[in-house]
Amino acid sequence: MNWISNYVRPKINSLFSRREVPENLWSKCEECGTMLFHRELAENLNVCTNCDHHMGITPRDRFHALFDEGVFVEVPVPAPISDPLQFRDQKKYPERLKMAQRGTGEAEAMLVAEGEMGRTPIVAAAQNFGFMAGSMGMYVGNAIIAAAERAVKLKRPLILFSAAGGARMQEGILSLMQMPRTTVAVEMLKEAGLPYIVVLTHPTTGGVTASYAMLGDVHIAEPNALICFAGPRVIEQTIREKLPEGFQRAEYLLDHGMLDRVTHRRDMKVELVSILRMLMGMSPPVMGDLPSPGAMGAETSDEKTKT
């Protein structure tokens, strides 16, 4: 790592990820119908201020809130060969990829970063549901492997935020092969004795749930997240009956023993810091807003004082 990636990159991430949120725009909560100003919603981490409905959040926005002072360094992900199957449905796969890249401003459906969270060094990976439904193809597989390798190298825990419609069909069997590949990544962490925490967000389904998302040392879900292998519609078609209210939602999975906790997005960071520091044998977290050592005053964030 050179000076640019060590010093300039975090700054750049910090400045540019804090996108200007237009104040005069509003959107409607799909759950309770309340009109919410974009700025207000963004400040509340995309959780409805009226009903606590957890809306989607981009990996960049999530990392901005997760890492101290919003500073993180992206972990590079090796690019896979593009369109390995020369897949074409009604559109060509490369066209779909380009559309997703234009729509999100991201290269692919997963972002990996390292940095400090509550003064605790971590590596984090987050899946982007806005990018082709977060689907797991070779890039996502490579991202998880890169995240695990980086965590092992730095002896840090890995936190993974999952969100996906499942496997990337346009990569056919190679998307399916990401189930064993990402499982190898989880094994690397296990053998290195490093915690691997999965935060399951809405929705986490299919091959993603049936691999790295269900192999965490600790499973935490966001409220009401849909978490399943087969989706509710497929099941209803198979068994020809209506499914009960809340079926396959986070609270339902908690009841059925598949999760450790269901935690509000607002409280997630504090909880992750606490769990990780206990698992890593570190001193209790210092709550509140300490200036970072050596950067007194320069990096103080007025946003953080609110939490």
Add this chain to the structure above:
Amino acid sequence: MQSYLEFEKPLAEIEGKAEELRAMGRANKEMDVEKEAKALDKKAEQLLKDLYKDLSPWRKCQVARHPNRPHCKDYIEALFTEYTPLAGDRNFADDHSVMGGLARLDGRPVMVIGHEKGNDTNSRIERNFGMARPEGYRKAIRLMDLADRFNVPVVTLVDTPGAYPGKGAEERGQSEAIARSTEKCLQLGVPLVSVIIGEGGSGGAVAFATANRVAMLEHSVYSVISPEGCASILWKDAEKMREAAEALRLTAQDLHKLGVIDRIIAEPMGGAQRGASAAIKAVGECIDDMITKLASLSRDEVRRERRKKFLNIGSKGLAA
């Protein structure tokens, strides 16, 4: 009784005619039908060759699902001695869609595990059409673990449309069971070899086929999703399964090119359903050879070799 697939209809007609002729000949001794019947046989033989010479991916799906194709139970009965089924996940139930137990292959103890689809209405229901529930994967995990502790190689036979999309299966942690089964495959310090004998349906297949060596029968298929499922999602029309089957590259030939599988096992002319014993014999020889070649590796080597193989998958595309 041979049951014919949709695309085999012209063959059914010719073979039916030959059959009819011979029946007439038996009823009417002075009629000499044999010459004509033989000519029809020859015609049928040629047609079968033509049909199977270059099967389209969708036709391969149909062959892979053929009800007369030998299933897991047939392979176990014919290839292994002392097969001793071991049942249950020690937790909830015994899943009858997954067979498994200790057995000997050419004298060598192995743990054999596979999906069984059943071959008539009753057995199909009992076997849940080869769609495992969480208990099936958990039984497999238990048996793999047992094999690992006693240094017994593991053989898996894959033939499943996929995991069972049911309410109870989800409640009891289908995803976790599949993930743990894949994980167990990766942890084994003994050789794990896998043959896809029919359908390799998505996560349900991966949970068994994360192996040191994966072989496929010539007309079997292995895919992330069924062509029908893919068509209804990407084409918004389940009838576009031919196009989807084409695009998914699910044939043994394409998967070999992609480096996802290691070997292709030839089937008798007209598919394994037309020559079960030959197909079974070829699979047995392949399994034996794959295990033998891995036998000299240490526990650590066999584990590392398997991991490396999966980490490297995807480094080449079809064009390579």
